[in-house]
Amino acid sequence: MCPDHVINVWYTHNGERVGTYNGHNGSVWTVDVDTQSRFLLSGAADNMMKLWEASTGKCLYTWEFPTAVKRVAWSEDDKQILCITEQRMGYQGAIRVFNINREDPSNQDAEPYSEFNPVGSKATVAAFSYDNDIIITGHESGKVAAFDVKAGEEVNSNQRAHLEPVTDLQMSSDRTYFITSSKDKSAKLHETKTLNVLKHYATDGPLNSAAIAPIRPYILVGGGQEAMNVTTTSARQGKFETRFWHKIFEEEVGRVKGHFGPINTIAVHPAGIQYASGGEDGFVRLHTFDESYFKARPYGDLGEPDE
Secondary structure, three states, rough: EEOOOEEEEEEEOOOEEEEOOOOOOOEEEEEEEOOHHHOEEEOOOEEEEEEEEOOOOOOEEEEEEEOEEEEEEOOOOOOOEEEEEOOOOOOEEEEEEEOOOOOOOOOOOOOOEEOOOOOOOOOEEEEEEOOOOOOEEOOOOOOEEEEEEEEHHHHEEEOOOOOOOOEEEEEEEOOOOOEEEEOOOOOEEOOOOOOOOOOOEEEEEEEEEEEEEEOOOOEEEEEEHHHHHOOOOOOHHHHHOHHHHEEOOEEEEEEOOOOOOOEEEEEOOOOEEEEEEOOOOOEEEEEEEHHHHOOOOOEEOOOOOOO
């Protein structure tokens, strides 16, 4: 994800660059890969969403909309996708859901299976819950909501989940809970079914991304002050570190430095062995967890997953 029209791909095991996905004519704001790493989905400022063959970089299908695509996501079973399009030029912000033809990927439905316009504050992020009939959304007002896909109606909401815009929303591996980050300097863990806040991680800077580590009881968050708001050149001053919090005890347990600008996005390897961070400095940093990460017991056996 970058303010560039080219998508790059690297191998995670050695950091070797594999190639690029060429086809967008505007900044690519969002990408998501299905669970099999077979297909890649992308959305960009050229008002297009594209489906790619992940292994070859071949563009299989393109959807075109009236405004920019700000978020894309796959469902848990890889049979559906969603996208959020920008509220602009007289067009309302919209969430669209498409069924995906995996047998003949170049032959997709041009029209969405469902389309709806969230009333009030616009949606900034979204993901499918454990049930494909429900989509979880985060909004500019700080609200977190649940929408019925078929009816296109809001069925639940937490109006005060955050005090400022929600910047990221990532599901747990079983999708029964999820993490959000916000410009209000906090990340929160929510229960998918009720939208109740389970845990609260308060930081001292605006956050752009938050991720849940599988296997280990940690939350990763990143963000930092915008460059124009930083009065010194110190990276510490700008708070450009990936910060690790204990998921259960809500305490910070470590930081990883490296970026020289705000961190825009964090993603953890599905097996929990690595994480990647993308920054405003133009770098993607791939970190592999060492043995101490897996063996550390900052609270003894409390809060540790069963072996």
